[in-house]
Amino acid sequence: MSVHPLCPPSAPSDPDGALARLADHYRSMPPVAAMDIRIEGYDGHCLRLSAPLARHVNDKGCAFGGSLASMMTLASWGVVSLHLERAGLKADVFVADSQIGYLAPLFADLAVEAEAAPGANWETFIATLRNRGRARIAIVAHARLPEGGSATEFAARYVAIAKP
Template structure:
């Protein structure tokens, strides 16, 4: 689902909540460093969140995407994914990145298209159940920035923590 389709007819129950994407985009835009990134939500299917930003806003001295921008985009995509799952569960929690690692595999000479999803072995239902019962939970997330010709320019792994608000 993209933000371009938000004006379409009401979503079927199996589709992600379009209003949640609008709230997520507004939250991103409320942070001054993020607002200048000119990022957009390119899609969300309930399992993967995709973000997009124009290369022109993130170009380095070599004409390719700035590494810090790639790291920020992947951090934001993973954070947004966790936040969407927490909200979909009807919970009110703060979400934080606990730790992360990034690998830069190839220069990206195109717009930044980033996708985040749960890491292999991570389970959203266990994460939400733990958050409900303990008031805090962790989940591992992976993200990558795609090269136009296929493959990844960067790979990102991180653990996110959610803590219920009291």
């Protein structure tokens, strides 16, 4: 894994309600609701989430590694789900596998960004799901340090299985 550039800033504009539906879905899961996750932006490619450090602090005063892993998993799941919704497809989305690297402690609120991995193609993913009823895509995510760079990097494959 390597540090990738930060997602461009974007306001959480939500004209079709997709981000509100995603936020509702996150809140519908009790463990996720307890994380106090907020959707900070989505530009059609990159989803940005945040959560207060106070909800995720460990015994060293920095962000708990499990919280960082969970937030990157949720952001990655969310970006896949948003692309499926935009394509008008209903599918169950699962994380197939993931790899995480902890690069530096994070002593600030959690800010996570997720997007398709370099070389991954949303059009191919959507077409494969339509044709085969199942598709997978590589996603990358990271937790930003306030001074720039990444505290944590995440790479995963997500699988979508079409609903009948």
